[in-house]
Amino acid sequence: MAAQIIDGKAIAAKVRERIGSTVSTLKEQGITPGLAVVLVGDDPASRVYVGMKKKMCIELGMYSADHELPSTTTEAELLALIGQLNADSRVHGILVQLPLPDHIDTDKVLEAISPDKDADGFHPYNVGRLMIGKPTFQPCTPYGVMVMLDEIGYDLKGKEVVVVGRSNIVGKPVALMCLSRHATVTICHSRTKDLPDVVRRADVVIAAVGKAEMVKGDWIKPGAVVIDVGINRVGEKKLVGDVEYAAAAERASAITPVPGGVGPMTIAMLLQNTLESAQRKVKTV
Numbered sequence: 403m404a405a406q407i408i409d410g411k412a413i414a415a416k417v418r419e420r421i422g423s424t425v426s427t428l429k430e431q432g433i434t435p436g437l438a439v440v441l442v443g444d445d446p447a448s449r450v451y452v453g454m455k456k457k458m459c460i461e462l463g464m465y466s467a468d469h470e471l472p473s474t475t476t477e478a479e480l481l482a483l484i485g486q487l488n489a490d491s492r493v494h495g496i497l498v499q500l501p502l503p504d505h506i507d508t509d510k511v512l513e514a515i516s517p518d519k520d521a522d523g524f525h526p527y528n529v530g531r532l533m534i535g536k537p538t539f540q541p542c543t544p545y546g547v548m549v550m551l552d553e554i555g556y557d558l559k560g561k562e563v564v565v566v567g568r569s570n571i572v573g574k575p576v577a578l579m580c581l582s583r584h585a586t587v588t589i590c591h592s593r594t595k596d597l598p599d600v601v602r603r604a605d606v607v608i609a610a611v612g613k614a615e616m617v618k619g620d621w622i623k624p625g626a627v628v629i630d631v632g633i634n635r636v637g638e639k640k641l642v643g644d645v646e647y648a649a650a651a652e653r654a655s656a657i658t659p660v661p662g663g664v665g666p667m668t669i670a671m672l673l674q675n676t677l678e679s680a681q682r683k684v685k686t687v
């Protein structure tokens with residue numbers, strides 16, 4: 403049986419549509435949700451992502467504050483800008499595009515962002531909230547994965563989830579989100595013994611290692627759901643995921659493609675986080 407292809411582009415468009423109509427309602431109450439995106443340096447891929455974020459922000463009627471700084475920017479200068487954005491009442495979400503240049507301490511920068519405006523959900527306060535099952539800002543990529551599973555009507559309760567990858571931005575938080583939905587969760591990594599056999603147990607495989615087609619098709623249990631978070635550039639133009647897509651699609655019941663899967667969701671959830679932040683503010687004033 404052919405797998406259902408989970409269309410991240412379409413789901414992201416639907417999420418944005420919902421955001422757009424809520425933005426209109428908020429604006430009637432005198433609040434325009436605002437996102438500040440900070441880019442340091444001139445990495446071309448980062449520039450493309452930042453451009454997409456800005457464009458969608460404006461399309462949805464949000465306020466967008468863009469800060470493109472040279473790669474020579476000092477840590478102190480960046481921290482000063484974050485201080486300004488923390489204090490700027492037009493801004494409800496702040497995103498500092500990663501990776502930052504080597505001379506800047508990333509952890510220090512992420513911790514300088516006010517936890518109330520942490521649209522990426524990377525601040526230790528928000529990480530802790532997620533850990534205890536009381537999330538405020540949820541990291542965008544894992545949050546997007548959850549929305550995709552909701553969209554196909556998949557209930558994680560009692561299911562075996564195998565997460566391949568243990569990063570702070572995807573592997574760990576997505577595992578916690580699955581756990582809070584009552585899945586049995588295994589987190590695998592480069593030292594996991596018999597990785598293929600562990601993945602073979604999974605009802606849901608979430609691949610987030612950043613290695614092109616590392617998860618093989620014959621590791622997929624027939625009928626499993628495959629969520630591929632990897633975006634790997636091979637050659638000049640081609641993008642592939644962390645999963646051997648064609649072979650996995652022959653066994654899976656549902657699978658996310660790359661591109662057009664989790665990637666577009668990440669940006670949609672960033673806007674969602676900015677919206678939620680503005681909504682929380684309405685509730686407290």
Ligand SMILES: Nc1nc(=O)c2c([nH]1)NC[C@@H]1CN(c3ccc(C(=O)N[C@@H](CCC(=O)O)C(=O)O)cc3)C=[N+]21
Nearest residue numbers: 451497498499500501522542661662663665666668669
């Ligand atoms: N503070 C921070 N937060 C981030 O969320 C963040 C970041 N830094 N640094 C870089 C990564 C990467 N990232 C992506 C977002 C969307 C796509 C996306 O939409 N990808 C398209 C393909 C785009 C293409 O063709 O290159 C897709 O998968 O269909 C990919 C990658 C967010 N990141």
